[in-house]
Amino acid sequence: MPLHNTRQLSARPTNAIESDALHRSGQTYIFPEISHDPQAVYRTIHAQLVLDGNSQHNLATFCTTWIEPEVGLLMDESADKNMIDKDEYPQTAAIEERCVHMLADLWNSPESASTMGCSTTGSSEAAMLGGLAMKWNWRKRQNALGKRTDSPNLVMGPVQVCWHKFCRYFDVNIREVPMENERLLLTPDEVLKRCDENTIGVVVTLGVTFTLQFEPVHEISMALDKLHAETGLDIPIHVDGASGAFLAPFLEPNLLWDFRLPRVRSINASGHKFGLAPLGVGWALWREKLDLPDELIFDVNYLGGNIPTFALNFSRPGGEIICQYYNFLRLGKAGYRRIQSECSDIGRELAVQIAAFGPFEIIYDGVGGIPGVCWKLRDPARTPFTLYDVADRLRDRGWLVPAYSMPPNREDLVIQRILIRHGFTREMARELLLEMGRTIEHLQHRSHGALRPDAGSGTHNHSGR
Numbered sequence: 001m002p003l004h005n006t007r008q009l010s011a012r013p014t015n016a017i018e019s020d021a022l023h024r025s026g027q028t029y030i031f032p033e034i035s036h037d038p039q040a041v042y043r044t045i046h047a048q049l050v051l052d053g054n055s056q057h058n059l060a061t062f063c064t065t066w067i068e069p070e071v072g073l074l075m076d077e078s079a080d081k082n083m084i085d086k087d088e089y090p091q092t093a094a095i096e097e098r099c100v101h102m103l104a105d106l107w108n109s110p111e112s113a114s115t116m117g118c119s120t121t122g123s124s125e126a127a128m129l130g131g132l133a134m135k136w137n138w139r140k141r142q143n144a145l146g147k148r149t150d151s152p153n154l155v156m157g158p159v160q161v162c163w164h165k166f167c168r169y170f171d172v173n174i175r176e177v178p179m180e181n182e183r184l185l186l187t188p189d190e191v192l193k194r195c196d197e198n199t200i201g202v203v204v205t206l207g208v209t210f211t212l213q214f215e216p217v218h219e220i221s222m223a224l225d226k227l228h229a230e231t232g233l234d235i236p237i238h239v240d241g242a243s244g245a246f247l248a249p250f251l252e253p254n255l256l257w258d259f260r261l262p263r264v265r266s267i268n269a270s271g272h273k274f275g276l277a278p279l280g281v282g283w284a285l286w287r288e289k290l291d292l293p294d295e296l297i298f299d300v301n302y303l304g305g306n307i308p309t310f311a312l313n314f315s316r317p318g319g320e321i322i323c324q325y326y327n328f329l330r331l332g333k334a335g336y337r338r339i340q341s342e343c344s345d346i347g348r349e350l351a352v353q354i355a356a357f358g359p360f361e362i363i364y365d366g367v368g369g370i371p372g373v374c375w376k377l378r379d380p381a382r383t384p385f386t387l388y389d390v391a392d393r394l395r396d397r398g399w400l401v402p403a404y405s406m407p408p409n410r411e412d413l414v415i416q417r418i419l420i421r422h423g424f425t426r427e428m429a430r431e432l433l434l435e436m437g438r439t440i441e442h443l444q445h446r447s448h449g450a451l452r453p454d455a456g457s458g459t460h461n462h463s464g465r
């Protein structure tokens, strides 16, 4: 079922007169003078929302687009729950706390019962909190050694934009390892080249946004162990597990990426991605109590009771957290494994079929990362269309399959990506492949006439995206 659709009112189509009455002569930016009938307003907005894309055909997003009916019910029941108000909603607070410790257990924290962690609005807020903890801990280390604290830096590979935000918002120098040639991920050597006494930490991404691949946390951790032994520099790792932290434990339980590695001090994850919760929940966890500096925790007492908070937001809905808890109980490890394996299998099958079309070369075949596939043109110079053309044409047919250029230093490389999420079926995969086949045929055919009125369209510039 679509999100939040449990209480649709009557199916009566919107009536144009109602809609006009709500927005007089198209003045949609003017604050209304008078009140309106709730059903008429509902129908008008409902009709507007129908024109949004079909989220099931959006293969660009990482986020939850399918929920069970029970999750819809719990979301409805939780509309009034403010998760910050732990005194009024102690049950919701207890549920959040249980989720934190269940995740600590899932991610093999040595002290899963007493470790520190919290829910957030998503991985972006969790990344800010993880980054701040690293910055504070680094400053303490430097102060203890009588060293300067005016120029912190953070080392990372091709990260999601939240880490660029963190560095800019919180005055940390960004040391981003660029992509070079075929190397599209962070490697131990590149990390070591950039670490010094002002490095607050290294961000390793489990499930890179651009290519879906997991970065090698274990190898980077071993390289930093060696650096520690040789130089005394003890640099922590934060794992951005926005997607991967809800995939690796089920798909690759033996992959060492989590708190089993002592150097991994903190992890963030998006509950609303492969955690399968509705939009609006993420998680930030620290390995041990000491990894989260006390100074970052505020005590608030004006809601009744004494409430420690570590968050950028204050008031926030509780429903997503409650539904995350529902998923943990409902699915267990077995359920998550079943769902994620199914998605992963579909991704691999699609990779094989997409390679078989001919013009595409697979960059990520769905093995060892996020369920999905990404590819580039095998021979861009001799292909009469670009991946942007493919994306445009598929979009016209209702499918969102994004094409985009890579970050520095591979801005020349354009790739296209499909993400497989819960709710994407083999039947949908078949439909998509048919549509892709027709698209390729159309684009090749278009360029075959002797006169090509649109000659050059295959290389037109989409750099604005």
Ligand SMILES: *Cc1c(COP(=O)(O)O)cnc(C)c1O
Residues within 6 Å of the ligand: 062, 121, 122, 123, 124, 125, 160, 162, 205, 207, 208, 209, 240, 241, 242, 243, 270, 282
């Ligand atoms: C999605 C994503 C983020 C941001 O997460 P939100 O939950 O959307 O705030 C950060 N890092 C990675 C690797 C991501 O995939």
